[in-house]
Amino acid sequence: MDGHVRIGSLYGSRDSVTRVDATSLWRMGWFSRAYGRFTGWVDRLVGWQRLPRPLGLAVLVGLRDTLRRSNLHDAGGTPTAAPFVAAWTTQRTADGSWNDLDQPAMGMAGARFGRNIPLRSVLTGDAREVLTPNPRTVSRALLTRRSFKPAPSLNVLAASWIQFMVRDWFTHGHGPAADAWSIPLAPDDPWPGGSLTIPRVAGTDNLHTHWWDGSVLYGNSVAEQRAARTGSEGKLRVGAVRPVLADGGRDPSQEPGFWLGLVMLHDLFAREHNAICDRLRSDHPSWGDEELFQRARLVLAALLAKIHTVEWTPAMISHPTTVTAMRANWWGLAGERVRRGFGRISANEAISGIIGSATNHFGVPFTLTEEFVAVYRMHPLIPDDYEVRAAFDDALIRRWNLRELSGPAALKVAAGSRMADLFYSFGIAHPGALVLDNFPRLLQEFERPDGRLVDLAATDLLRIRELGVPRYNEFRRLMHLRPATSFSSLTGDPLVAARLRTVYGDDIESLDLMVGMFAERPPRGFAFSDTAFRVFVLIASRRLNSDRFFTRDYTPAVYTQAGLDWVADNTMVSVLLRHHPELRPALREVANGFAPWHRVGR
Template structure:
């Protein structure tokens, strides 16, 4: 085995004797070269974006990432590129491929991480602050006190099975064209899409409503977001990923020979941004292997409403109102004066516009994907209104609460409702009651040994099962749940990035009626993914239509997910070895034959496709593999969340009783003009026989949150308000404590915690100085 020091000495043999410090010199020089490579690629990317024509910009909808995510992914890019520079130098020396674990010690790896600013793990000591005991942090940090990064934003997706990169470290499946897997080449994703997945239509069923599909997308955006590489130009050559069919990081184009081909005969594809993962690794091989990032919190915590960084959270709040509410749109409201989401800060934005004129910018919410489709935007709007409705009620009954307390208590309620609706009303319908009992079971309390972080296979494959349930048509219904006389149904591609339609075409009511009043598409192996998303999908920053099915398959290969059979083994299911085995699992001999004809070997079947074509189990929308993977993830998200709504001390028993009355139907009743709903909006029913008046839908009694002034607060005056910050009241060692904090961008000066002692506070209130943005 050659050390970095030995390699450097040999490389420099012809020039000068190399002292013992050469290891660091080599690492520093490799790091410096990698920084130049990354900066050049980012420069080319920014220049291309700034020079894009207005016609191209119509099609470009980049998923915006927060600055923390951008910084973290850039650090990981530098780390990975430094490793590649080292490998290239070693390959020239040895005239053979060399793996980085052969070259580096743990100390070397830690030095590369430090240089790259892949920061070390947060120390558990930071999680002992008392304010982190009462409310969850916005970033998910310190949910687990001993493992602060578990479930937090901007951390790696966890691996339940090891990655299967073609070089063992970084290169996706299919990267080296001609490389054989189990004796054959992997089929092209576009060929799999066209021959197996594409469907011209979808059958409807009469069991569940379209809400089951749309809630799946909405709650997925609360748990996972894998950002793409910030660079859109190749690191090595600087060529634009839109203009090359060569596999060169971060470009991983999808080969195709049809209408979706780009100028070079392929569909552009950008690899997922890498994550800094050294601090979570158990050995050098794992530390050096590329992992992907979850940019948002893994928890079901309504981050989709509130954001996942302090900066974004601040931007979404109405801080000037001193009422604990979220900010609303300042330009538009619906016909009854109800709020819309606020616009993004930068205008003009890239969203589609009404051809008749009058701009409506992209909306801003806790998740940047809010504008992707109208149904998603409508659900975001619904929860914005629900937060402000509850905040107003809580402030009215608890006059002594600070705005921060009103906001945090409301956020806590909204998060609990997201958890209840998802785990009680949604997941059992998706995986079936038997699988729910097998893989999730009854809640037994918070378990600090459970890692709640989203897994790579869940985010990249299993929870994308819903893509096979997408309907090609968005139905808009009137008050009688018939096609709206003024706003007709829309083909799905006419709803992408079109918030103007909600503002100018009847508000969110026609869309929401369509969501609850339309039967969901049926699951069928011979009718999987509709052409609206395989031929006419508008996505990311690609200036032409793309294919969702091909993107999913390529993403799974980008992440080096093991194949379908490996995951069946992981879940204790029998491997598929023959055509007869596959026919039994799929339940359709023709589809099974197509799959084996395309893949040639059952171990090569991509996990997303394999899980998708399995015959759904009774009372479910998934086959046994996806039921297992989704069930395991949901159990981890629940049991590993210190702030899960059922956990001890999170809510009082009276509050839990009221929370259980919550439902999507009730939220619709409280925040729209819709006056008749199904009791369970996830179930499809005929109007009017299966609908009831909103008066008959259970409603939470917020009196359970009424809080009398404590005796200590009667002794001590109400804590003083401060500019650019606020306080919450808490108890510590039997004493009342006022915990002050500053809004993002401001720095606390003075004592953060004031204790009520005798009849006065222990210190003067602090100040918030700044801003330090």
């Protein structure tokens, strides 16, 4: 591999000039830069994860400032927003427009993905780059799950949750079938039919809104919202047989990626939306359907963001320093008690949290990024095999495999099961670890609802290359990390290193980003790599900083005080218990709903 190639046609002439806003100018001052250089030196010399918690937090603050200054890049391609409507000052629009009242198209559905690397470093996505080494060869040799490797500190709801979030956050869409990538097969490859094709992406635009707005429940258009709503009291349609919304009016159970875990969380949070409506209506009996719906949507979107920030992410990266850092993103280092008792005691986000602070885009219009998409390819979390057990006494009800819980079959299983039993079964089981040799077998030969076979591992590899994300070592350089000097130094396991060399030769620079992240030794308590963590350090806070409904408009006037209290008071566990109180024995003394639950009767 020859490093990175010129940007080519992926962005064409639509590059835009980064606009610097006044609130971020201070970050370009000499102290911020000097502090960033110093903390970067400490991180490379010692590692933030090896430092005592206060020092580790101080280093992470410096690393985040460096990333904010150097790793936010606007790729242009802004769509056109509809004319302004006064109600949108206090409501989220269906398509994500008008979140920023000065730049109304920022982050709306159809906006181009941004980048966390300079545009000149984006690879071209030409055929040689995309197909070398053969993604099917990499899939078979390095990713195939021969025996299940569990992540013992998590439960399967953690795997369901991230797909639920991804369905809210992004999709590229597929190009025409006639323009698909054709993957050569080895003579001994048992792939059915003798040929493997993978559709190209439709482009570099996000078909979803870029904001954290619950579009997985509400859709990305007014028409999808109407389909989701009952038309009375602001409520959503509920029931396991109701499909999750999809773009373009398609039946989502016929779309790849639809499975039981998605149905369960959709049902749970549709019920939570309706509970919020009941709470708001008790305070405001004169409010009609539209007002109740819009306010409940604001509250639920904030609750989803909070659960992800202070529960899911700390469960995935349970190092003491990062647990504190993620809680500080929401509550501030002063802590939840101080924030709830006295409100914001400082304008500084580190002290009092990002929520309710000033909106800040750090000089670059907000979008999600292609690099963010790349590091969220976490399919090894999904098990192949499942046991459904009774929440009452842990009795085995039935065993299923992933294929039997996917597509339209997922709706039949949900309709024929007690939802509490399904949640209990996911809560006591472990997901897969994000490591080599642990990709779900049934996703390496996955039959889509339309009958076409897909190797999702090969597809993940190809997508990252196709969208111009650099290979592992160059990605680390661009994220201010030292590259791996050899396969042995990367893995610490000579047998694994030998297998990597079998696929990539002696060229460490050709190592795929996803493979490198799975091979890397993560920090203590981490379910994913430190390489991926650098993108999270940047984007996890930026998604809150840029959204006015989490910053300047996170107020009682917009949410109501009851709405703000609902977000503050609730967790994944409280949501589960509100709608499925029979789960109480399994959730006794469980502080984080994504950690393993108690097995009843044991």
